[in-house]
Amino acid sequence: MASRTISKDIITLKGSAAIVGEFFGYAANSILYNRGVYPEESFAKVKKYGLTMLLTQDDGVKSFIASLTSQLSEWLESGKLQRVVLVIMSKATSEVLERWNFNIETDAEVVEKGVIREKSDKEIMREIQAIMRQIASCITYLPCLDEPCVFDVLAYTDKDVAVPFTWIESDAKLIQNPQMVKLHSFDTKIHKVDTLVSYKNDEWDEQ
């Protein structure tokens, strides 16, 4: 008679931070592709989360996102990161057109005591997959970005965080009277990430 060993998916703080950092990297790439910030030919297909994801091949953007995700993972491990916002602005006027808001709730007990949690990797992947699908489907309701745009990433951290030399303090780059759409969230039992997109009202919608 064959014996079965039940494997429990244990999640540590480091693992959860890595998952969330990786998620943000792929989400940023997906947003940049779907919103047309960079041309389609500059993206290559890869398999991730059971989906075909698109990753930029531009060296500058790649290195930017890589260094960003490594710093975010560091902050997530220390429990100092509250929110990450990807801002899309007009290149000409620097007006903020969209804010992709990723709110992060950290389990303080795990950060302080280093306890571990249990959650299936498949479940987390399924939740992330749902968010990625929603990002891909956002073109149905978000206004078209007809002008050249640039992006930036803001990190909302605790006040006592030491600012690395590659980061500076900034304003929140808010949108006046935005429209908001709440997307799905995912939870690793250590970090809970809520996604929300706020965008400037389209002139056609206002009319």
Add this chain to the structure above:
Amino acid sequence: MMLRTPPQRKRRAESVAGDESPVSDRRLVPYGGGAAAVPIASAEPSDPMVCTYHCRQMVKSEFMVAFNTLERQVGDYQARLETLHEQLCRSDDERKKCQDHLTFLEQELAATKGREHALQERLLKEVTDSHERHRAQLKRISELEVELNRESDSRKTAELSAASAKETIKDLEGKLQRLTESSEREKNMLKKELSFSQDSLNLSASKLAANLERMRLRAENSEKEAELLKQELKGLREQLNECLHQKSEVEHKLSRFSASSNQNTPTEDQKLVKLLQEEIRNYESEVREARRLRSSHVNNELLKEKLLEEKGRRERAEMELSKLMEFQERAQKLELELLSWKSLLREIPDVSCYDDIPKKFAALQKEVIENMIKVGEISASLKELEVKLEDASLSRQHAENESALAKEKAESAALGAKRLELMLASVTEERDRLKKDSFVLDKQKAGHTNETLLKDLAEKENSIREMENSLHQLRELLSHQHEELELMNEKLNVEARKVKSLEREGDRLRSEIALLESKLGHGDYCASSTKVLRMVNTLAVDNEAKHTIEALQAELKRTQEKLQAVEELKGQSDVGKIIDANIPEKLVQLKSQIAILEKREERYKAVFAEKISVFRRACCSLFGYKIVMDDQQRPNGIPVTRFTLQSIYAQSDDEKLEFEYESGTTNIVVNEYISQPEISHQVEIFIKKMNSIQAFTANLTMESFNKRTLS
């Protein structure tokens, strides 16, 4: 049977009593006889026959008249009797009708009475049930409240004890933290020592590894040589065999030749012999060489075995090193534990020896666990109480619903009672009317049988009075129930108000949540606890910083020139100066701009210096060279960047390499260190022949590392 014609006696009496005849004076003469002598008042006894006939005729006529009148009277009486009889019949009919009506009313009354009684009983039952339930609920609620108070008191005491235990735990934790800090400090010191010892061990291990590699390389080389020698040996052996074979043939030939032709030219034979001898000597030398090679091969195999032994020793040494490290760590841990236990012994009260500490901790843990269990039990009991309260509230709601139903039933019963009252009133009215009719009938008829009716009416009146009394009691009950219902309604209103307030609070909280979500989506944040950071592209920053620094420097120069010009202008014009009122303000503005620009420049310089220092440190740790960069200018004016490299394994400060970088090409600069024979040899091989500065620096690093470790 009533006689139509009255008897004579009556007639006589009547005639005597009543009627007056105009004819006679009421004296009667008996006809035909003188049996009954009636005093005759007439004086004349002589005309008796005429008188008597006349009297008889008179009497007859009078009798006839009286008979007629009597007949008429009889007729009248008969008619009256008939009318009375009709009236009696009618009254009988009416009485029967009234009796029927009365019986019907009685039946209805009995039915309503029965229904009322049943309703009353049901109402009483329901009221008693609701009362009992209410009382039971009140009892339960009071019991629950008492339990709640008890549990809250016990919870408070448990919380106080838990708080005190937590405080003691916090104190102990503080002490432990201090202990851990002190132990960490010692640990760091020991770590440093360990690192030093590890470095030394690593150095020795690397030495061993280098030796092993050298030995391995030598062994490989010797193996290769041995293989080559083997091959040579094989070839030589074959040659030897051939030579021996040839030798044997030659000897055989020689023997044949010597036998046959002894007289042949001895000089040729001698030459042949000499040649053969030379060849033999050569072969022998080759054989000797082969033997030497064989011996060297054997030596190589011995070396190989020695190499394997040394490898095994090295592996054993490494394992023992790792074990040593583990033992050291264990010893450190044990020392730390000992220190911690010692300090605990000193600091923890009521502890005299090491054995007491775990007991003390176990006791504290037990206390904490007990307190936590108590707290858990109290919380569980609180939850049970909450559940019971919820059940009580649900039952109260149920009772309220039942009371509402009872209220409705009471209202319906009141309506029914009202209907019954109305019916009773109508019945009493009819009764009164019937009484009046019966009284009239009694007056009209003599010896009528209305006593039974009166009796029945009296009984009915009694029953009606009883019903009125029961109605009165029902009314009292209903009023009491109304009062209770009003109380419950008041309670319901209070609960409804509480529910409304809770709903309002819930709506307020929902609106707050929506507001917070909108704020979150908008991007608002609390500036006292949060800061917003933005990542900057370092390369872009460097370029931008350089550009800004250059621009700021240019601006600075310009402003300084302007300042100088202005100051010169000020110095030149002493008398009759054209004082421009705006110049000092402009000066102030320019100075402030200069200060701002200088601050910016300093900041950019600081940032750049930080980055560069980090980069230099990283390069030093990765490649093993401290790099110093200098920008110089050649005599011909061409700018050149000079890099000075000093290895971290350098044994003196003079051991420096210098390179010049110019437009993509790097050239080594000759100095005293490079002019040393060893270094110059390496420069020739790696830089000049192989054109690889990286290989040169790597080789130099390895050699200096080996020198350092061997020394």
